[in-house]
Every structure is written in structure tokens, then in C-alpha cells.
Amino acid sequence: MIYNTLSDEKVELNWEQDYMIRVKDHKGVREFRQLSGGEQMCAALSVQLALAKEFSNVGIAIFDEPTSNLDETRCDFLADTIGKVRDEYGFNQLFIISHDETFSSITEQEIHLKKIKGKTSLA
Numbered sequence: 001m002i003y004n005t006l007s008d009e010k011v012e013l014n015w016e017q018d019y020m021i022r023v024k025d026h027k028g029v030r031e032f033r034q035l036s037g038g039e040q041m042c043a044a045l046s047v048q049l050a051l052a053k054e055f056s057n058v059g060i061a062i063f064d065e066p067t068s069n070l071d072e073t074r075c076d077f078l079a080d081t082i083g084k085v086r087d088e089y090g091f092n093q094l095f096i097i098s099h100d101e102t103f104s105s106i107t108e109q110e111i112h113l114k115k116i117k118g119k120t121s122l123a
Contacts, residue, residue: 003046015047037069045078049089059092067100075102082106 003013003023012024021032021043032040045066052061067075079102086094096103104110112123 003042013043013046015050021047038071038074041066041069042074042078049085049091052091053089059090060095061091061093062095062097064097065099066096067098067102075100079103079106 003011009025014022014024016022023030023032023035023039023043032043035043045063048063049061066078070078082094082096082103083106085091096107113120114123
């Protein structure tokens with residue numbers, strides 16, 4: 001269900017007992033390694049959200065560079081979908097670490113960092 005929200009496709013994602021992620025869509029059943037980079041990122045984010053939702057009651061999820069391997073269309077779609085995921089799946093706070101400006105339009109607060117001579121500080 002979460003994968004469909006992130007990808008906007010009617011797809012069945014299964015995380016099997018052997019820990020293999022398999023996707024069933026109009027192309028048939030494909031293993032994680034057979035997916036495109038963007039499809040892999042959506043699958044990984046879906047599993048991460050499902051685990052956070054199932055095993056935690058704190059309502060927090062942290063994403064580190066969630067747009068890596070996503071094309072511009074999927075990046076924009078992911079940004080638009082983040083709010084929907086937050087509301088539909090009960091996440092009170094989402095932390096997004098990114099070098100990408102994609103999420104600027106949907107964030108309530110941003111913290112920008114800079115690194116000068118090996119030291120990181122607030123920008």
C-alpha cells in the first residue's frame with residue numbers, strides 16, 4: 001500500500017521470508033535487483049516506512065537522501081506524496097536529509113548546513 005502511494009502505480013510489493021523484495025506489476029514479478037534505480041528507491045522507502053509504522057509508536061521517520069536515483073518526475077512526486085504518507089500512516093514528524101531542494105515547498109522548517117575547511121556549521 002505504501003509503495004503505491006509513493007510510486008502512483010498499481011503494484012504489489014512483497015517482502016518475502018527470505019528478505020527478498022519482489023514487485024508484481026504489469027511486467028510480471030521482478031526481484032529488487034531487477035528494478036530501476038527509482039523503483040528500488042520507492043521499494044526501499046516503502047519498507048522503511050512500513051517498519052517504522054509497525055514497530056514504533058513514536059510517529060517519526062528519518063530519510064537520508066530519499067531522492068537519490070530518482071528522476072525529476074519521481075522526485076517531484078515523492079515531495080508531493082510525503083504529506084499524504086505522513087497523514088495516512090500516522091507519522092507526526094518526518095526528517096528529510098537532502099542536498100536536493102525538492103522538499104522546500106512542503107517543509108515546515110529547514111536547517112541548512114555548510115562545510116568550510118572540514119567544519120560543519122549552520123548556514
